[in-house]
Amino acid sequence: MKRLSLIVLVYLIALPAIAQIIEPINWSFDARQKGRDVELIFQASIDKGWHLYDTHLPEGGPIATQMVFEDSTLFEFVGELEKEPQPVEKFDSIFQLNLRFFSDEATLTQKIRLKNDSPVDIKGYVLFMGCDDEMCLPPNEAEFSFQLNGSKGTQSEVVPALSDEEGNPGATSGSASGQTLWLFILISALAGFAAILTPCVFPMIPMTVSFFMRGSENRGKAIRSGFFFGFSIVLIFSVLGALFTFGLFGPNVGSILSTHWIPNLLFFLLFLVFAVSFFGAFEIVLPSSLVNKTDSKAEQGGMVGAFFMALTTVIVSFSCTGPFIGALIIEAVQDGGMRPLIGMFFFGLAFATPFTLLAIFPSALSKLPKSGGWLNSIKVVFAFILLAFGLKFLSNIDQVYGLNFISREIYLAIWIVLFFFLGLYFLGKIKFSHDSELPYIGVGRLLLSAATFTFVIYLFTGLFGAPLKSISALLPPQSAGQSYFQAGTAGPTVPDQLCGPAKYADKLHLPHGLNGYFDYEQGMACAKEQGKPVFLVFKGHACANCKKMENGVWADPRSLKLLSEEYVVIALYTDDRTTLPEEEWITSSLDGKVKKTMGKKNLDFLIGEYDTNSIPFHVIIEPDGTEHKLGVTFEEDKFVSFLEKGM
Structure with missing residues (x-):
């Protein structure tokens, strides 16, 4: 309240300001309790023209x-977290992503179950970010406290938003999502179909179909058994997805899988082992005793036999389906919610469909292509792709922990080599131990090799600073010093x-390779030493x-010439979570709280010094102040004119 009064007083007595504190999103909180x-309930009121981002956004x-x-x-x-209304999705040309957001209002409801009947105070904060068509605000936090009186009644206390005490937050009810649900379902189904076209699955089709034709004089019974066989495959994969959705991990698993080094290293090794196996170095198989046991059960016939035949099919095909299942579950668990279950259901549905249809219509079996070197x-093509995508897990470790051992250039170089070898493989210039003789190149291989080499050239431009927007989500960020200029233009010195x-x-x-500082005091000291004006930018x-x-x-x-030659550039991030040394902590004069991270300190400085919390915000400080x-x-000309003012 003191802070609000101070701001109102300043605006009443001061000259018109060019900036202001903007708080277009206001939160209210409530709780409904019945026993445990x-x-x-988290309700957001959103000013007209502004929007609040969804709880699931792409990386x-x-x-x-x-x-x-x-x-x-x-x-x-x-x-899952319930949303009313559902967020709207639109393509954002800046991020080159489809982003979902709420307008006007949003009600988010999370159901929980208390562990016991004792009174409890559930505290935390909502982390959120608002934008309109012209600006985005730095991430903000609205604190909440739900005082629940055991198994009877409830009281909710709303704590004003702006900033919280520094702490170690617990679980989050939302995590970043890489795709829309429908795209994720499509990818899951395509993975199921792709798994069929592997050498340890495709040859099983005629053997499996013959199981349902063997000794069956009752056509109707054979059809029912075929349907139950397909249903059983879907059920087995769905149960696996349900374990990851409901029982195997807690609500924090998405964040842990995305950022912790242990799961990311395990995922990389998993992809690496499967890739080497697909190249033909060895074969991954489950224990033969498990296969024999399920296979013997399948001989019983009827519905029980159909189920165990489905289980045998799933087990035997594991050496080829494992990478698809692993990648799908990793992606689904990181996105959170019901996606592991949904993904494995549609994977199983796609995987089971050819088996089921051929069991019902066995005459179509003669039209399938014969097994062979194709x-x-x-399998080899999948091996190259597994190696390329597995590298992203190592990159996650590198970025989160700031190790800097996999730069964008190294990452791209590895991809260029892998896909160059893949192009050579399509042309028959590389052969593996289980490959058949290739007397000539077909049209299909020629077109695939041309597409692969085109992709290699596209990747190669990234070594010179091209943004590679179409695959940017899979790549590390551009490193310092990288810049990409249009043809005919020269970069700054x-x-x-x-x-x-x-x-x-x-x-x-x-x-763009600019040099500068990320600490205000250090940058100002350099500007004073060199007698230069300062270009100060608050960003995120x-x-x-x-x-x-x-x-x-x-x-x-x-602009680049002026920034690089005439100014000392200071960039202050208002959303960075880097913990500062204790001697750099400040106690805010606005809310009286200790600011321990770089982002909170810079945001407090922006609000306190310039009465605004909108970014980007640029300030030129001449040597005389x-x-x-x-x-x-x-507008490029307007920005150049702004820079020229400081000269």
């Missing part, structure tokens, strides 16, 4: 809305480091307009 079952996009709980051991989640070729190494330069960098990792301005107006050769301010603009 509780509905936690590489803005920050998704999340409910972060201080102590999630007090309860267990029941079901099946092993498909970037000087050496201005006044020595910049703090946090191991994690942060400026676009997930700020769409920040990226749009940097890729657009900053990239203008006139004169300041010029600029918010968002996509």
Whole structure:
């Protein structure tokens, strides 16, 4: 309240300001309790023209809305987060992604079940981000506290939003999602169909179909058994998905799988082992005793026999279906919700469909292509793809922990080599132990090799700074010093480091090869030493307009020349979670809280000094202290004129 009064007073007595505190999204909280079952209700009121991002967003996009709980051991989640209304999805040209968001209002309801009947206080905060057509605000936090009186009644307390006490949050009820649900279902089904075209699955089709034709004089009974066989395959895969959805892991698993080094390393090794197996080095098989036991049960016939025949099919095909199942579950668990179950259901449905249809219509069996070398070729192609995609898990470790051992250039170089070898394989220039003789190249192989080599050339441009937007979600970010200029334009002459190494330069960098600082005091000291004006920009990792301005107006050769030669650039991230050394912590004069992270400290500085929380926000500080301010603009001439003011 003191902070709000101070702001109102400033606006009443001050000259018209060019910026203001913007709070277009306001939260209210409520809870409904019946015994140990509780509905936690998070309601957002959104100003006209603004929108609130969904709880599931693709990797590489803005920050998704999340409910972060201080102590999630007090309860267990029941079901998925319910949303009313459903978010709208639109393509964002800045992030090159489909993003979902709410407008006007949003009600998010999370059902939980308390662990016991004792009174409990469930605390936490909502992490959210709002944007309109012109600007994005830094991520904000709205604190909540639900005081639940055991198994009777409830009280909810709403704590004002802006910033929280530093702490270690518990579980989140939302996680980033790479695809829309329908796209995920399509990918799951395609994975199921692709698994059929492998050498340890495709040859099983005639053997499996013959099982249902053997000794069956009752056509109707054979059809029922065929349908039950297909249903059993779907059921087996769905049960596997259900274990990951409901019982195997807690609600934090998506975040853990995305960021922790142990699961990412295990996933990389899993992909590597399967890839080497697909190349023909060895074969992955489950214990023969398990296969023999299920196969003997299948001989019983009837519905029981059909089920165990389905189980035998799933077990025997594991050496080829394993990579598809593993990749699908990894993606689904990271996205959270019911996706593991949904993904495995549609994978199983696609996998079972050919077996079931051929069991019902055995005459179509004669029209299938015969097994041969083409099946092993498909397996080898999958091996190259597994190696390429497995590298992303190592990259996750590298980025999250700041190890810097897999740069974008190294990552691209590995991909270029892998897909170059794949192109040679299509041309028959590389052969593996289980490949058949290839006397000539067919049209299909020729077209696939041409497509692969085209992709290699496309990847090669990334080594020179091309953004590679179509696959950017799979690649590490561009490293410092990388820049991509249009043909016919020359980049700026970037000087050496201005006044020595910049703090946090191991994690942060400026676009287009610009040098600068990420600490206000260090940057100002350098500007004073060199007698240069300062170009100060407040920005964010997930700020769409920040990226749009940097890729657009900053990239203008006139702007780059001024920034690189005439200014000391200071970039302050308002959403960075890097914990600062204790001597750099500050106690905010706005809310009285201790700011321990880089983002919170910079955001507090932006609000306290410039009365705004919108980013990007640019300030030119001349040597005599004169300041010029600029918010968002996509006009190159206007930005150049702004930079010239400081000269």
